[in-house]
Amino acid sequence: MASYLESNQERFLSELLDWLRIPSVSADPKFHGDVLRAAEYLKTRLEEVGVENVELCPTAGNPIVYGEKIVDPSLPTVLVYGHYDVQPADPYELWTSPPFEPVIKDGKIYARGACDDKGQVYMHVKAFEVLMQEGGVPCNIKIMIEGEEEVGSNNLGIFVRENKEKLKADVILISDTGILANDTPSIEVGLRGLSYHEVEVTGPNRDLHSGLYGGAVANPINILCQMIASLHDENNHITIPGFYDNVDELSAEERAEMAKAPHSDEEFKQSIGLTDIHGEKGYSTLERTSIRPTLDVNGIWGGYTGEGAKTVIASKAYAKISMRLVPHQTSDEITELFQKHFESIAPASVTVVVKPHHGGEPVVTPTDSVAYKAAADAMETTFGKRPIPTRGGGSIPIVAMFKTELGLDSVLLGFGLDSDAIHSPNEHYGVFNFLKGIETIPHFYRNYAAAMKA
Amino acid sequence: MASYLESNQERFLSELLDWLRIPSVSADPKFHGDVLRAAEYLKTRLEEVGVENVELCPTAGNPIVYGEKIVDPSLPTVLVYGHYDVQPADPYELWTSPPFEPVIKDGKIYARGACDDKGQVYMHVKAFEVLMQEGGVPCNIKIMIEGEEEVGSNNLGIFVRENKEKLKADVILISDTGILANDTPSIEVGLRGLSYHEVEVTGPNRDLHSGLYGGAVANPINILCQMIASLHDENNHITIPGFYDNVDELSAEERAEMAKAPHSDEEFKQSIGLTDIHGEKGYSTLERTSIRPTLDVNGIWGGYTGEGAKTVIASKAYAKISMRLVPHQTSDEITELFQKHFESIAPASVTVVVKPHHGGEPVVTPTDSVAYKAAADAMETTFGKRPIPTRGGGSIPIVAMFKTELGLDSVLLGFGLDSDAIHSPNEHYGVFNFLKGIETIPHFYRNYAAAMKA
Incomplete structure (x- = not known):
């Protein structure tokens, strides 16, 4: 028998495409109305799947969409973070299809925000729906999706400082990063x-x-x-x-460990059409994009x-x-x-x-926590392979802020690929990755709730 | 009694302003229709003042406006050159009045092309009118005004090569340069x-x-x-x-001669808001803008x-x-x-x-020719001061081309000022300079015709 996810995947995709049609570009004031429409759209979808107390929390900038499902105060609480704003789409002329008219081609959703971060946020909305349909959520879930990540998250910091009680949780779950490849799951544990x-x-x-x-x-x-x-x-x-x-200089042992990650400079060059490798002398390509400023x-x-x-x-x-x-x-x-x-x-x-x-501040997240293990186990279940911990090159400044303000670690359970062209023309997100995320996230909640109870 | 020029100067200005309203930007294809309109406007004005055989000579690009007045084949012939195309006007937001809505403020005409080169070309049209009204032109005059100077004059070169007989003349007269100041006339004799x-x-x-x-x-x-x-x-x-x-290295004597030109680094800095002088070590500001590449x-x-x-x-x-x-x-x-x-x-x-x-090729024009002396005498008559020969920094590539193709020297009888902001927002041209040009040019023709006869 087909799972609930399998039976509903067309609708899940169609809802995401509707959301991607709203050009929620936070960097450009002319899209302000669209940013608000994107927030409203998300609020409605969250309410539909059973998230409670959903509200658009006003800030000095764009509103933060917040909702929750508190099933039992004695159970652990996961705070999900993401963002509904997107990068500017220009230069428009380099897109093969218009950035705000999403299309699915060769198994990929093409649109600005397809991966970063609307597509990854929407996995959480639909994972919540799946859980509710399959017996309910196994722990308390709070969802906080902001609209200013691409312009520095300034108002999020204020919101978090002013709502520490409301946001009380045991761990933060974020899907705004990637995996090494569709057959090589990984979890980012360091961010620049x-x-x-x-x-x-x-x-x-x-x-x-x-x-x-x-x-x-x-x-x-x-x-x-x-x-x-x-x-x-x-x-x-x-x-x-x-x-x-x-700068934190890694030991020879740590660098040797990193060097075990699968990587080919030749494939790297080909993937983005480089004529030669380039970068700081004395470091490998992987080191240049992770442990070096x-x-x-x-x-x-x-x-x-x-x-x-x-x-x-x-x-x-x-x-x-x-x-x-x-x-x-x-x-x-x-x-x-x-x-x-x-x-x-x-x-x-x-x-x-x-x-x-x-x-934004650089961070390294622990790999020996209950939450990291719950995420790694979830990926192992759905990918059939243990994920590799990696140190990524991008910045998610709010991870450091969450640690400082709320005292919480984050788990970066992202499903994108380096080749998704986020921040570039022709941004896309694999349908495989979108569905794999919806499949994996419920496992995380179940693993985490079970381990915290134990 | 007021001279013809004095009696008609309001009309002369008004005609120029009408011409400046046509945005004849040759670098941008979207102005192509305007470029043609500007050529047609010039043709009509030339015909009105008595220039004969006026035609728009087609080229692979913009047409060349040509006309002539042959009074006597035994008299010398002056070929007037100029251009009716203008530089792009962007950034538009830095103009205090729109570039193609000319206004006269504080004795200056503000518009793209006011000085470079529509304003200076129009002095020739009106100088011709003055001569005709005051007894006729004293020598043969050919007028050739092109529409691609700001994009390299490629088609002018072809036109000149193919029309050597038609363009036969004794000297070329060009007003597309400047003077040192309104009380310090000068004639450029070198161009980069x-x-x-x-x-x-x-x-x-x-x-x-x-x-x-x-x-x-x-x-x-x-x-x-x-x-x-x-x-x-x-x-x-x-x-x-x-x-x-x-590079032609000037002798110590030549450099000492140059250093006599009036110049103050302090005034130069103030005139364009510089915080410090800058340039090639070992050379003065005047040398940096004239004899050095x-x-x-x-x-x-x-x-x-x-x-x-x-x-x-x-x-x-x-x-x-x-x-x-x-x-x-x-x-x-x-x-x-x-x-x-x-x-x-x-x-x-x-x-x-x-x-x-x-x-474009660098050139140095002779200062001992009949034509240079005719121009210097004309300026001395109208300014009351002998003009200083200067080596300018700009390029008029066609001067070298005329020498090669037609064997003719050019006289650069220009009336602009460095401060006219040509190629910049708020380009302008002094009403004084426009009228002084119309006053001076007839003297040139008379001096030149007389000297060639002698």
Whole structure:
């Protein structure tokens, strides 16, 4: 006989697609109404499956969707976290189908937010439905889905601090990460932090003709390029003084253990069309994306960028520059070091403004906890293989915040793939992964409730 | 009694403003219809003042407006050159009044093209009218106004090669340059050449999440910045091998002569809001903008440039890079050197495409010719001061082309000011300068015709 999940999977997918049609882009004010519609949609779906006391909790920004099912105060409580906002979708012209008109192609759901994080959040909604249909939830469940993760979760921090009693739980469950491959389950146990800045370099007070002025004024684009270039040395070490001071250096044993994870530089290159491997000297590709901090320019602009040739010297040039942090760097420390250093390397012929955006702290989560084991056992049941603990490259700043504010560890039970192109054109999420998540999550609750009782 | 010019100056200005309302931007295909309208407008105005055989000569691009007044084949012939196309006007938001809704404020005409070059071309139309009203033109005049100067004049070169007989003349007269100040007339006798490129750097084959991939892939923006930064050394010399090989080095005497031109670094800084002087070590500001070649980034773009923070590693980064050339560099030589060098400095982890745009040759025009003296005498009459010969920083590539194809020298009788903000937001042209041009040009024709007869 088909399981409830098997019998209802078409409907589950169809509901997700409806949600993905709402462009809940938090970074751009013009989508504000859509962000609210996406929150309302989620509230309705949660109520339908039996989550109680569902509300849109107002914040200074986008509302947080909160609901709960308290079956017995003596049972353990799991707090599920996720986000319903999505990254901006531009450049739109690089999408093969429009980002907010989801389609399923070759077993994958294509849409902005398909994986990050609406698709993964919706697994939780439907896993809850499955549990309710198959006899009820085995522990207390609280669900908190925010709408500002892609812009720094500032209001979530305030909400959590002000609602510690309401959010009381034993562990936090988050699906916003990935697995190594569909036949190689894994659970992330380390995440990099983030320090993000926008910089502005001003030369002359207006755009100038490069023929009349070229050679005798500081061109802010050339200067910005020089400043950015100087942030790495010839070995791709970051040159900001003090940047590595607090970096947790892994032992040879730990690095040897990491090196056992399946990885091929050749396949890595092919998967994203690289002509060569690149990165900090002395570290492997896996180490470069997990245990080492990095600095990347995420955007740059200035001068004439239209068709044809314009011989202008721009007044201003801009860049967005971010650093991924590792334990035990802190976002505040690195933000201050960056700002000070970047201002210090500006020549006298330009003025520089550094504007920090949001940051996030690096974290390592325990692998010997009841919750981690419950998650690993759940994956072993549904994938038929024990998951590998991995240290990921991305940042989920709220994991560190939950630890500080609520004293709770998080389990990162995510089902995405590196190849899902999150934050990129053509973001997608495997139908396999979506359904596997819905299948796995109930096992986690049952394993966790049983182990906590024991 | 008021002169014809004095009696008609309001109408002359009003006609120019009508022409400036037509956004004849040649770099952007969406203005193609306007470019044609601007050519038609000019044709009608030329016919009205008595220019004969006026036609729109078709080319593979925008038409060339040609007309003539042959009064006597035994008299000398002056070929007037100018352009009716204008630079793109963006960024529009930096204009205090819309670029194609001209206004006169504080004695200045504000509009894209007010000075470069519609305003200066229109002086010739009205100078012709003045001559006709005051007894006729004293020599043969041919007028050739093109519509692709701001995108490289490619079709003008073909037109000139194919119409050598039609364009036969004794000298070329161009008003597309400036004077030092309204009380310090000057005539440009040297112009820098141009080599202009668009470069594209590709890292991964799609945009990536900087958390998952950051540190292990070549970020094309960081790499582009490094490549651009390496094009200058610490003394702001250009590092392209062979770049200076053919540069005409001026003697100590010539440099001492140049240094006599009125200039204050302090005023220069204040005029464009610079915090410090900048440029190639060992040269003065005036030398940096005239006798020395330069390299400037005119535009750069890549990654996320919208509001807020997006943690992306872009697949591609772009820049527009141009070099101003001096005698005896050639555009072809420098274009090849740049392309070869820029490709050679790309690391193996990225691919680079260099696409040359148009170029132009540096020129020095003679100061001992009949035509130069006729122009200098004309200015002395109308300004009450002998003009200073100067070497300018801009490029008028067609001056070198005219010399090669037609064997003719050009006289650069321009009336703009450095502060006119050509190629920038809020381009403007002084009403004083516009009228002074119309007053001066007839003197040039009379002086030239008289001297050639003698």
